[in-house]
Amino acid sequence: xxxxxxxxxxxxxxxxxxxxxxxxxxxxxxxxxxxxxxxxxxxxxxxxxxxxxxxxxxxxxxxxxxxxxxxxxxxxxxxxxxxxxxxxxxxxxxxxxxxxxxxxxxxxxxxxxxxxxxxxxxxxxxxxxxxxxxxxxxxxxxxxxxxxxxxxxxxxxxxxxxxxxxxxxxxxxxxxxxxxxxxxxxxxxxxxxxxxxxxxxxxxxxxxxxxxxxxxxxxxxxxxxxxxxxxxxxxxxxxxxxxxxxxxxxxxxxxxxxxxxxxxxxxxxxxxxxxxxxxxxxxxxxxxxxxxxxxxxxxxxxxxxxxxxxxxxxxxxxxxxxxxxxxxxxxxxxxxxxxxxxxxxx
Amino acid sequence: xxxxxxxxxxxxxxxxxxxxxxxxxxxxxxxxxxxxxxxxxxxxxxxxxxxxxxxxxxxxxxxxxxxxxxxxxxxxxxxxxxxxxxxxxxxxxxxxxxxxxxxxxxxxxxxxxxxxxxxxxxxxxxxxxxxxxxxxxxxxxxxxxxxxxxxxxxxxxxxxxxxxxxxxxxxxx
Numbered sequence: 001x002x003x004x005x006x007x008x009x010x011x012x013x014x015x016x017x018x019x020x021x022x023x024x025x026x027x028x029x030x031x032x033x034x035x036x037x038x039x040x041x042x043x044x045x046x047x048x049x050x051x052x053x054x055x056x057x058x059x060x061x062x063x064x065x066x067x068x069x070x071x072x073x074x075x076x077x078x079x080x081x082x083x084x085x086x087x088x089x090x091x092x093x094x095x096x097x098x099x100x101x102x103x104x105x106x107x108x109x110x111x112x113x114x115x116x117x118x119x120x121x122x123x124x125x126x127x128x129x130x131x132x133x134x135x136x137x138x139x140x141x142x143x144x145x146x147x148x149x150x151x152x153x154x155x156x157x158x159x160x161x162x163x164x165x166x167x168x169x170x171x172x173x174x175x176x177x178x179x180x181x182x183x184x185x186x187x188x189x190x191x192x193x194x195x196x197x198x199x200x201x202x203x204x205x206x207x208x209x210x211x212x213x214x215x216x217x218x219x220x221x222x223x224x225x226x227x228x229x230x231x232x233x234x235x236x237x238x239x240x241x242x243x244x245x246x247x248x249x250x251x252x253x254x255x256x257x258x259x260x261x262x263x264x265x266x267x268x269x270x271x272x273x274x275x276x277x278x279x280x281x282x283x284x285x286x287x288x289x290x291x292x293x294x295x296x297x298x299x300x301x302x303x304x305x306x307x308x309x310x311x312x313x314x315x316x317x318x319x320x321x322x323x324x325x326x327x328x329x330x331x332x333x334x335x336x337x338x339x340x341x342x343x344x345x346x
Numbered sequence: 347x348x349x350x351x352x353x354x355x356x357x358x359x360x361x362x363x364x365x366x367x368x369x370x371x372x373x374x375x376x377x378x379x380x381x382x383x384x385x386x387x388x389x390x391x392x393x394x395x396x397x398x399x400x401x402x403x404x405x406x407x408x409x410x411x412x413x414x415x416x417x418x419x420x421x422x423x424x425x426x427x428x429x430x431x432x433x434x435x436x437x438x439x440x441x442x443x444x445x446x447x448x449x450x451x452x453x454x455x456x457x458x459x460x461x462x463x464x465x466x467x468x469x470x471x472x473x474x475x476x477x478x479x480x481x482x483x484x485x486x487x488x489x490x491x492x493x494x495x496x497x498x499x500x501x502x503x504x505x506x507x508x509x510x511x512x513x514x515x516x517x518x519x
Contacts, residue, residue, distance in 0.1 A: 008413075008490055011491065011494055012409075012410070012413065012490060014494055015490060015493050015497055016406055016409075018494065018497035018500075019405060019466065020402050022501050023401055023402060024398060025501065025504040025505055026504050027394045027397065027398045031391055034390045035387065038386075038387045038390045039387065042386050042387055107390075107393070110393050110394065110397050111393065114400045115400050138363065164373070164374060164377050164378070200383070202389070202393065226385075226386065227386050227387075227390070228382065228384070229384045230378065230383065231381045231383060232381050240378070247367045247371060249360075249363045253360075256356070257359050260353070260356035
């Protein structure tokens with residue numbers, strides 16, 4: 001640029017400004033067309049992340065108020081507003097599908113002109129909905145692929161930086177795990193403070209929703225498009241942009257709780273069975289002492305039948321087991337043995 | 347006692363999960379809110395603006411690179427330069443400006459930029475014969491003053507097509 005004179009530089013700047021005016025006017029026309037399409041096809045509600053539901057529910061009051069100020073429909077869920085708007089639409093489902101396809105194609109053309117690269121559809125279908133590894137006791141579940149119609153991603157630029165996380169490791173095991181991962185992975189890709197990220201990600205996600213609340217058949221579901229453009233998304237965390245992403249407990253913790261529950265249940269069952277057995281045995285002895293050997297045989301059969309039922313009831317369900325325990329307690333109580341056997345003997 | 351220990355461990359595991367889940371959800375929302383450029387209908391406007399800016403940058407880099415290189419500029423005003431030469435000049439200029447290690451790391455879409463400049467009338471097209479006998483399009487600059495006049499006319503044409511978005515006597519300088 002040094003070879004240009006001052007007048008030439010000034011004219012060049014004017015040329016570029018005029019060129020921008022040309023572009024602006026041309027693209028304003030395209031924007032109007034796309035806005036009309038987007039108004040009908042894209043959900044107007046907040047692009048909510050299901051995983052952050054716990055936080056979102058505290059904002060309900062504000063969202064409701066904001067909804068009133070924007071549309072004057074106080075107290076109505078955004079989805080209900082969308083549904084009522086759609087019910088006024090006279091277009092058929094096929095028309096809407098065609099409009100949706102045209103809209104996504106237009107977005108793809110625009111993204112291509114804006115130098116975005118389209119993410120391979122096969123990769124999206126294969127990897128985006130795959131379960132992610134557990135970290136810090138939680139597993140991020142992207143959602144069910146069947147709940148989505150269109151899933152298109154466009155990315156532009158790459159940089160490095162921290163990943164999307166809580167920003168701290170929970171315990172020594174997590175720290176050791178992260179350190180091992182960063183050492184084993186090439187170029188330290190797994191280090192949460194220095195991961196590869198896309199500079200800008202643009203996602204167009206069509207979520208399938210039933211036409212009516214009572215309808216669950218998949219062929220009647222309607223696709224509502226969600227659009228989002230985000231900066232600095234880690235390449236391994238693209239699934240966090242999906243609206244249905246949720247957080248589940250890790251397999252290890254789940255197994256631990258189940259194991260503890262099992263041990264606790266077995267302990268209670270064993271203790272109850274022991275109490276029942278002692279009570280039954282004492283009942284037989286007292287009954288025999290009072291009425292003789294014929295009654296002893298009768299009591300023996302009845303007692304052990306009840307005892308057997310209690311043991312069997314442990315297997316089918318916890319509720320049945322509890323019912324039988326209570327029943328056994330009343331039955332033995334009627335014989336008067338809970339008063340004679342101190343609990344400490346068990 | 348055993349029941350208390352077992353129940354305590356189970357409760358601690360669940361409480362830890364619940365705490366981590368809440369923290370993760372909060373962090374996710376916070377970080378996505380910070381990084382989100384646009385959502386839903388606003389994305390359309392943002393994407394159009396991005397497209398407009400990218401097109402502008404392409405033309406600026408292509409045209410600026412041609413004018414900035416004295417040799418290329420001389421030939422552009424006489425015999426014309428090919429798209430591959432424009433691409434080379436633009437990539438070299440970008441390499442010099444941004445200090446990239448190698449020009450191979452930069453991929454400039456010269457065909458797209460040239461097509462826009464031709465459409466707007468700031469480059470003229472002619473056909474040249476290469477040394478190997480293959481015919482190739484060559485592009486000549488119309489000069490800055492002529493380019494300014496043509497772009498002004500283009501701007502008015504665009505305004506006429508799109509309605510009265512700008513006054514008829516709109517001038518940038």
